[in-house]
Amino acid sequence: MERWDRIGRRAAYGAALALLPYVLIKVSWVIGSLAGLAPVGGGFSLAGWVLFNMVTVGMAGTGIALALALVRPWGMRIPGWLVAFCAWTGSGFLVSVLPYSMLSALLDSGSGDRGGDDDPVMPGWEAALVQFGFVGMGLGLAVALPAYLRRRWPAAFTGRVGDGAGDGRGTGDGEGATTGSGAGTPPWSATVAAVVGLVWLYWAAGGTLGIARPAERTSSGYLLTGMGAGWALAGAAALWTLVRARPARLPRWLPMALGWLGSGSLFAWSGWKLPVTLAVSLADPSEVTQPENLAVATVLHLAAFVAGADMMRKLAARAAGDGLRGRTTRPHRDGSRWAAR
Numbered sequence: 001m002e003r004w005d006r007i008g009r010r011a012a013y014g015a016a017l018a019l020l021p022y023v024l025i026k027v028s029w030v031i032g033s034l035a036g037l038a039p040v041g042g043g044f045s046l047a048g049w050v051l052f053n054m055v056t057v058g059m060a061g062t063g064i065a066l067a068l069a070l071v072r073p074w075g076m077r078i079p080g081w082l083v084a085f086c087a088w089t090g091s092g093f094l095v096s097v098l099p100y101s102m103l104s105a106l107l108d109s110g111s112g113d114r115g116g117d118d119d120p121v122m123p124g125w126e127a128a129l130v131q132f133g134f135v136g137m138g139l140g141l142a143v144a145l146p147a148y149l150r151r152r153w154p155a156a157f158t159g160r161v162g163d164g165a166g167d168g169r170g171t172g173d174g175e176g177a178t179t180g181s182g183a184g185t186p187p188w189s190a191t192v193a194a195v196v197g198l199v200w201l202y203w204a205a206g207g208t209l210g211i212a213r214p215a216e217r218t219s220s221g222y223l224l225t226g227m228g229a230g231w232a233l234a235g236a237a238a239l240w241t242l243v244r245a246r247p248a249r250l251p252r253w254l255p256m257a258l259g260w261l262g263s264g265s266l267f268a269w270s271g272w273k274l275p276v277t278l279a280v281s282l283a284d285p286s287e288v289t290q291p292e293n294l295a296v297a298t299v300l301h302l303a304a305f306v307a308g309a310d311m312m313r314k315l316a317a318r319a320a321g322d323g324l325r326g327r328t329t330r331p332h333r334d335g336s337r338w339a340a341r
């Protein structure tokens with residue numbers, strides 16, 4: 001077993017273990033609130049509090065199952081699209097915010113900005129375990145997922161960006177037909193992601209165009225917006241690199257990984273923020289305010305969600321083409337060709 005594969009397997013087990021305390025805490029909240037031994041979260045009815053926490057328990061359970069699927073033999077028998085979608089969405093949520101988690105801890109910028117899980121009645125040790133679960137799961141996925149992908153689709157992550165360029169293969173939908181020549185135009189989803197990323201970068205740098213309530217902005221909000229901008233721009237650049245097949249000598253795994261995380265971040269976070277923004281825009285509750293103009297934020301999140309989904313579709317088509325070429329051209333030890341699997 002390769003050294004990288006061993007590290008990936010340990011990371012997968014570590015990710016599953018890191019999320020267990022979160023599940024136990026959430027279950028204890030549900031049982032405690034039903035028994036009248038624990039308070040209900042602010043702004044929730046008892047039924048709403050129980051439902052909210054059971055949903056998050058289900059999401060955490062899915063994360064644990066995903067981590068185990070990346071390391072156990074049965075994970076290789078699950079349909080590839082299902083594992084890939086769950087891993088892509090999970091890494092888009094968790095891996096993409098690891099820089100934020102580390103920087104906010106260093107800057108102590110999140111001390112006053114607590115969300116639904118960090119209710120004011122939560123003891124410090126519970127908050128620490130919740131944060132540990134998210135960070136541990138994100139770090140575990142960041143290491144275990146590439147190892148799993150290399151085991152299941154090795155040809156898509158090996159070689160160089162320019163390998164096979166000029167053979168007429170594009171992204172599978174007519175875009176990038178000039179792959180390998182350096183000509184052509186960027187895929188529309190990469191262009192949309194770049195535009196969204198530039199707007200978010202402008203906001204993170206202090207720009208106020210499209211900001212309805214500048215006084216509501218916080219340091220953690222600036223940091224999160226900047227992180228989202230960085231992943232959007234990185235994902236757009238990665239997809240364009242693969243379409244152009246330039247620079248030709250760049251290891252293929254690098255733009256594939258950046259494209260995976262960038263598109264996953266756009267899809268997952270904007271897919272979550274879009275309904276929240278729409279709900280706030282339609283209900284207009286006085287106790288909930290957002291710095292951004294709600295119409296502008298809605299358009300940006302919708303564009304990011306659609307672009308992220310299309311970017312992943314193009315990356316998957318690219319990986320499938322690379323895998324096909326790898327299976328049909330790579331010689332076996334005995335001189336024969338790899339059989340298609």
